[in-house]
Amino acid sequence: MSRKVYLDNSATTAADDEVVKAVTSMLTENYGNPSSAHRLGLKAEKIVEKARKELADYLQVNKKEIIFTSGGTESNNLAVQGITKSYHSRGSKIITTEIEHPSVRNIFLALEKEGWDVIWLKSDQKGYIDIEQLKNSLDKKTVLVSIMQVNNELGSVQNIEEIGKIIKKINPLCFFHVDGIQGFGKVFTDLKKSSVDLYSISGHKFHAPKGIGALYIRENIELQPLFFGGGQENDIRPGTENTPGIAGLIPAVKxxxxxxxxINTDPELNRKRNYLYKSLSKMEDVVINSPKQGAPHILNFSVPGIKGETLLHALEAEGVFLSTGSACSSKSKENKVLKAVGLSSEKRDSALRISLNKNISRDDLDYTLEVLKSQIDFLKIF
Amino acid sequence: MYDVLIIRYGEIGLKGQNKNSFIGQLIKNIDNAVTDLGDFEITTVYGRIYLHVDGKNLEKAAKRLTNVPGIVSISPAVTVKFDFESLKKNALKLFKKEVQDYPTTFKVNTRRADKSFPLKSPEINSEIGAWILRNIDSPERELNVDVHNPEHMLEVEIRRGKIYIFIKRFAGPGGLPVKSSGKALLLLSGGIDSPAAGWLGLKRGLSIDAVYFHSFPYTGDRAKEKVVDLSRVLSRYGGNIKLHIAYFTEIQQEIAKNCPERYTVTIMRRMMFRIANKIAAQNNDLALITGESLGQVASQTLEGIASSDDAAELPVLRPLITMDKNEIVDISKKIDCYDISIRPFEDCCTVFVPDNPVTKPKLDKVRAAENSLDIDKLLANALEKTEVMQINQKPE
Structure with missing residues (x-):
């Protein structure tokens, strides 16, 4: 296998060289504990604060409003569990969507078992949620609305600003959490104007390391922490800071x-996605599942009649790495999102997701399309 | 306090002339199973093997031996000096260590093979029994003798100037020592059944080679990894395994393209057997082993089995043939394969499955249905692209 085209960037990305350098320096030179009183500690603390500032500036928020976590799953858990624990006296209803990532969906399922009244918003086939249902469900007893910005399977982008306005108009006390793990850095987000109270970020989706994430928490919100410890991160997320991961965020955000x-989506990625969209629409065996105007890096499609996993392995043999929408025959691995948006089982079984990064060239895409076409032509005979 | 494992073998004691070679093989297998735990002395007395283990590793060694075919049971035992006072003292100590579930009952059972010991077996039983009773029985620790149905049995074995005492007995798998019955080729998929069948083959004294049918891209590397992991577990019990990863993609494609859809599974099975024939011949395997269970799926009806056997040149052993799925699952769990087998990846039996497979294939129709295949060419190609992996025995 000579050529390698990595098209699974929604799963994870390769770290940039600058990121690797930043991480290494925190392991070998600036390895101090930010809580230590000596100058090695101070040096580490300064780098942590620099990363916080970098991230806050990019999001146009105050750096006090950013805390670091171990990644997207923790950020989502801290946001949703933190709010429901701290503010349960305000009501008993919480709202989310049927197409959330498991790190949100499974918290809501657990909360539902605990007795919370959970509203699951439906979405259309392209992955856009039902705004009318949101309006009708919201009331004074609603404590939290949690909605993902970019759907990780389909790439649909919710109108966060409109949703934020609707929520605050009906219930100004209701909190609004946005899972921004796929959206951050890809789609423009005005957190203040959108009345977003909490926003989850994961480092390894934008070429920073795995094991580092962040949560934007609007000022004056008190979150009950998930665990207790030595007071770091304003006591909301105690534990010695993951300084290598945090330092890795600086060059990645830059x-x-x-x-x-x-320019509200990454223009470079957008061009590549549009090219792919156009080329795939011309292939007669391919059905595109993603919306035409979606996140600039995600494109989901099906090749009815060929199992997604089979095509994935066939492409893998040619050096093209992507992911399936719905893995194999096992029920336990069935894709809940694609089912929730109403895709037929034939389309679900044959769904594949391409997710791009900035380093993919036009040539890589042409190679991918060529391999895809020849593998489809070969496999569809059987 | 324990210093020896007493290992009992049942069936192989009965094998007449061959007895010594069977026992020799069992000793080798025992040695292999515990070799990484230290250098232990193994001695044999009629009907028994003694593994002299230091206390630290004794429990681990005993646990491993419960999976060595040929072993009926294992008892951790204490060796005591050849005098009655030592016996009394240690018997009480052992009893206190192992028995905690008061109120309870017990008895003492002595086998005095070495008649030079001054007391006879019944005398030892009653003396030791009385001594234990006197020292333990109290309102807090109520203890009674029950000679018919005791909860605990303290056993005393006096052999060749040595006394061994023990209370616990762990069951071994029984059967025959691996490698005492020759070598066979296991058709191994990633599922639950075939590793269980392999284990049962090992338990009857076989050693095994294995073949897995890989259909990339229909099955991915994780499916292959599963089979490698399963082979590794089986090697724990059966020594080194030569795993053949047969190239099966082209055969499946050609069947799908050229044969009537209802017969594809039947023909696929026949092609698997044909590849297995060749690999078995290369390795001097004398039989094939499969995980088939009667009626479990369409290809495992009597007619389906007959049409597979028609393609097999060697005897086909089907250890699971009359077992229900839950019995097979129990075996799979017992031999630590289950968690690997249930990993959710495609295996070659779950792709290319027609909606309506023939359940009672007639041989003449099957032969006609595969007529359009160039079988020799397909086999030659599959064998040429077959990859061989040596899986070496590694305990746990």
Whole structure:
């Protein structure tokens, strides 16, 4: 296998060289504990604060509003569990969607068992949630709404600003958590204007290391921590800081595209995705499941009649790595999101997801399309 | 306090002339199973093997031996000096260590093979029994003798100037020592059944080679990894395993392309057996082993089995043939394969499955259905691309 085209960047990304350097320096040179009183401790603390500032600036929020976690799953847990524990006196209803990542869905399932009244918002086939259902479900007893910004399977982008306005208009006390793990750095987010109270981020989705994440917590919100310890991160997330991971965020955030109201998705990725979208639509065996205008890095499609896993392995043999929508025949691994949006079982079984990064070239995409076409032509005979 | 494992073998004691070679093989297998735990002395007395283990590793060694075919039971025992006072003292000490579930009952059972010991067996039984009773029985620790149905049995064995005492007995798998019955080729998938069948083959004294049918890209590397992991577990019980990863993609494609859909599974099974024939011949395997169980799936009806056997040149051993799924699952769990087998990846039996497979294939129709295949060419190609992995025995 000579050529390698990695198209599974929604699963994880390769770390940038600068990130590796930053991480290494924290393991070999600036290895002090930020809580230590000596200058090695101070040096480490300064780097941690620099990363916090970097992230806060990118999000246009105050650096006090950023805390570091072990990754996306922890950020989502801290946000949802933290709010429901701290503010349960405000009501008994919480709202989320049917297409959340398991790290949100499974918390809500657990809370539902504990007695919370959980509303599961439906979505259409392209992965856009039902705004009317949201409006009708919201009331004064609603404590929290948690909605993902970019769906990790389909790449649908919810209108966070509109949703935020609706929530606060009906119940200004209701908290709004956004799972931004796939959206951060890809889609523009004005957290303040969108009335977002909590926003989850995961480092390894944008070329920083695994094991580092962050949570934006709007000022004056008191979250009950998930665990207790030595007071770090304002006591919301105690434990010695993961300084290598945190330092790795600095160069990774610096490399993110500048997004704003006019350029609201990563333009470079967008061009690549549009090219893929156009090329795939021309292939007669391919059905695209993603929305036409979606997140700039995710494209989900099906090749009805060929199992997703089979095509995945066939592409893997040619050096092209992507992921299945719905893995093999096992029920336990059935893709809940694709089912929830109403995709037929034939489409679910044959779904594949391409997710891009900035280093993928046009040539890589052409190679992928060529391999895909020849493998489909070969496999569809059987 | 323990210093020896007493290992009992049943069936192989009866093998007449061959007895010594069977026992020799069993000793080798025992040695292999515990060799990494230290250098232990193994001695034999009629009907018994003694493994002299230091106390630290004794429990681990005993646990491993419960999985060595040929062993009927294992008792951790204490060797005591050849005098009655030592016996009394140690018997009480051992009893206190092992028995905690008062109120309870017990008896003492002595076998005096060495008649030079001054007391006779019944005398020892009653003396030691009385001594234990006197020292333990109290309102807090109520103890009674029950000679018919005791909860605990303290056993005393006097052999060749030595006395061994023990209370516990762990069951071994029974059967025959691995490698005492020759070598066979196991058709191994990633599922629950075939590793269990392999284990039962090992238990009857076989040693095994294995073949797995790999259909990349229909099955991925994780499916292959599963089979490698299963082979590794089986090697714990059966020594080194030569695992053949047969290239099966082309055969499945050609069947799907050229044969009537209802017959594809039947023909696929026949092709598997044909590959197995060749691999078995290369390795001097004298039989094939499969995990088939009667009626479990369409290809495992009597007619299905007949059409598979028609393609097999060697005897096909089917240790699971009359077992229910839950019995097979129990075996799979017992031999530590279950957690690997239930990993959710495709194996070659779950792709290319027609909606409506023939359940009672007639041989002449099956032969006609595969007529359009160039069987020799397909086999040659599959064998050429077959990969061989040596899985070496590694305890746990």
């Amino acid at each position: 490399k993110l595209p500048i997004l704003n109201r006019n």
